Amino acid sequence: MKTLLISNIADLIAYQKNLQETLEKDTRIGLVPTMGALHAGHLSLVRTSKQQNTITIVSIFVNPTQFGPNEDFKQYPRDLQKDLSLCEETGVDVVFAPQVATMYPQRDTICLNPPKNMGYVYEGFVREGHFNGVLAIVLKLFNLIKPHRAYFGQKDAQQLLIIKRLVQEFFLPIEIIACPTQRDTDGLALSSRNIYLSSEERKNARKIPQALQTIAKAIEMGETKSAPLLQMGKKALEGIECEYLAICDYELAPLENIQKNASLVLLAAKIGKTRLIDNLWV
Numbered sequence: 107m108k109t110l111l112i113s114n115i116a117d118l119i120a121y122q123k124n125l126q127e128t129l130e131k132d133t134r135i136g137l138v139p140t141m142g143a144l145h146a147g148h149l150s151l152v153r154t155s156k157q158q159n160t161i162t163i164v165s166i167f168v169n170p171t172q173f174g175p176n177e178d179f180k181q182y183p184r185d186l187q188k189d190l191s192l193c194e195e196t197g198v199d200v201v202f203a204p205q206v207a208t209m210y211p212q213r214d215t216i217c218l219n220p221p222k223n224m225g226y227v228y229e230g231f232v233r234e235g236h237f238n239g240v241l242a243i244v245l246k247l248f249n250l251i252k253p254h255r256a257y258f259g260q261k262d263a264q265q266l267l268i269i270k271r272l273v274q275e276f277f278l279p280i281e282i283i284a285c286p287t288q289r290d291t292d293g294l295a296l297s298s299r300n301i302y303l304s305s306e307e308r309k310n311a312r313k314i315p316q317a318l319q320t321i322a323k324a325i326e327m328g329e330t331k332s333a334p335l336l337q338m339g340k341k342a343l344e345g346i347e348c349e350y351l352a353i354c355d356y357e358l359a360p361l362e363n364i365q366k367n368a369s370l371v372l373l374a375a376k377i378g379k380t381r382l383i384d385n386l387w388v
């Protein structure tokens with residue numbers, strides 16, 4: 107099946123109009139928002155969307171507003187042709203890949219702030235302004251594409267929870283579907299940034315999933331207190347630069363004790379120059 111590539115808003119609106127006129131009432135649109143450099147993690151979101159919807163749209167846009175001034179916006183991997191082939195192989199109906207000027211026509215823009223307790227801790231603390239940028243682009247994509255369902259990976263746990271809040275607070279008629287983290291054979295969570303790792307760094311990066319597995323096993327054995335769990339995790343991370351390792355609830359408030367089906371273990375570490383995040387949904 108040929109994937110339709112749309113890169114401007116007029117074409118997207120024309121496509122939408124045509125959809126409304128030609129498709130049945132129970133047509134469902136699934137959106138997989140991405141920044142491209144697609145990997146098996148993104149493709150698993152696409153597959154889930156295809157199972158649940160009539161039409162699957164993938165957006166590919168490296169969103170400048172979610173990168174800090176010293177972050178990797180310029181180096182972020184971009185390969186639209188490769189992404190398009192992967193989308194075609196996976197049966198994506200439409201790829202929406204706009205230019206920056208299309209998504210941000212004004213220089214001085216309205217800014218959406220995440221909730222204070224959710225948006226300025228962990229990723230929001232280390233990456234100032236990150237979630238303002240994520241909220242802006244996700245709301246723009248939702249308004250343009252009008253999906254019934256949107257698919258996000260559990261790997262970006264804080265992003266997922268903040269987007270759920272966006273949908274809830276702004277009464278958006280969109281179902282947010284959380285999809286499990288996809289991992290490589292060595293346990294490392296799939297991420298477009300893994301390509302920055304040298305083979306030596308890649309070996310060190312394994313400590314990230316190993317630390318989470320250590321914590322998961324201890325929880326399975328009955329440990330519920332955060333302090334010893336975090337201590338075990340930190341020990342497993344020795345030798346790499348851990349930015350944060352924390353246990354919190356779904357509003358990102360720290361927890362002294364694990365609560366089943368309501369807790370998260372969040373981890374961010376730097377391997378050389380590469381920041382990686384991972385987590386455990388308990």
Ligand code: PAF
Binds near residue numbers: 167169243244
């Ligand atoms: O998770 C990502 O790839 C991005 O943060 C998203 C949701 C596509 C917004 O730019």
